[in-house]
Amino acid sequence: MKTIKALLTGGVIAGPLYLIVxxxxxxxxxxxxxxxxxxxxxxxxxxxxxxxxxxxxxxxLVIGASLGIGKCIPQGAARVWAPVLLGLYGLGLIxxxxxxxxxxxxxxxxTPAGPPTAVTFGGMMHFVAGGIGFIGLIAAxxxxxxxxxxxxxxxxRSFSQITGIVFVLGFVGIASGGGSSWSILGFWIAVxxxxxxxxxxxxxxxxxxxxx
Numbered sequence: 001m002k003t004i005k006a007l008l009t010g011g012v013i014a015g016p017l018y019l020i021v022x023x024x025x026x027x028x029x030x031x032x033x034x035x036x037x038x039x040x041x042x043x044x045x046x047x048x049x050x051x052x053x054x055x056x057x058x059x060x061l062v063i064g065a066s067l068g069i070g071k072c073i074p075q076g077a078a079r080v081w082a083p084v085l086l087g088l089y090g091l092g093l094i095x096x097x098x099x100x101x102x103x104x105x106x107x108x109x110x111t112p113a114g115p116p117t118a119v120t121f122g123g124m125m126h127f128v129a130g131g132i133g134f135i136g137l138i139a140a141x142x143x144x145x146x147x148x149x150x151x152x153x154x155x156x157r158s159f160s161q162i163t164g165i166v167f168v169l170g171f172v173g174i175a176s177g178g179g180s181s182w183s184i185l186g187f188w189i190a191v192x193x194x195x196x197x198x199x200x201x202x203x204x205x206x207x208x209x210x211x212x
Contacts, residue, residue, distance in 0.1 A: 004068045011065025011202025015195035018058045025051060031109040034188060035181045038174065040101040040126065045108035055097030062090035065202045072205040078147035085140035092133015099125035134171050137194060138164050144201065163197040166190050
């Protein structure tokens with residue numbers, strides 16, 4: 001029981017950790033503009049190791065939380081798929097730290113404006129890892145929404161559904177927006193909401209409700 005609570009505590013911590021550190025970086029790194037740049041670009045430059053470490057640490061915390069959530073669901077498909085899908089998101093975060101996004105849109109300073117002129121293997125793998133992880137996160141939202149519905153928890157069901165829908169829209173927007181401000185800001189909203197969801201869902205299960 002203590003192990004499960006420890007794993008879920010990691011999930012509670014993961015969201016605030018990623019958002020606080022990420023926003024501090026966003027507002028202190030020279031040349032970074034939240035209306036133009038995605039957080040992944042912070043892995044570049046002399047201080048890029050901070051964001052790389054953040055990806056890996058929060059990815060490990062999410063994987064731990066996914067295992068804890070699986071232990072807290074008594075039975076059914078969600079007991080299997082919720083931890084698998086959320087764990088996939090954690091793996092995507094770790095891989096996104098290993099494979100760094102190509103610099104672009106003027107960041108780090110000295111980088112030409114506009115999208116990367118050449119896509120490296122690492123940059124392509126970062127995009128692939130992120131995409132796979134995002135699919136896992138979105139699917140986890142809907143799997144848990146279905147479980148919350150069966151458990152009669154309408155508020156949690158709606159919260160999970162809304163998070164999944166917002167993230168789908170944010171992901172599609174940034175994938176097709178060509179670096180436009182609206183697509184970047186929309187994805188920021190999706191990322192913030194998803195981390196809030198992960199932390200709050202982890203806290204819900206950690207509280208002992210529905211724990212077996």
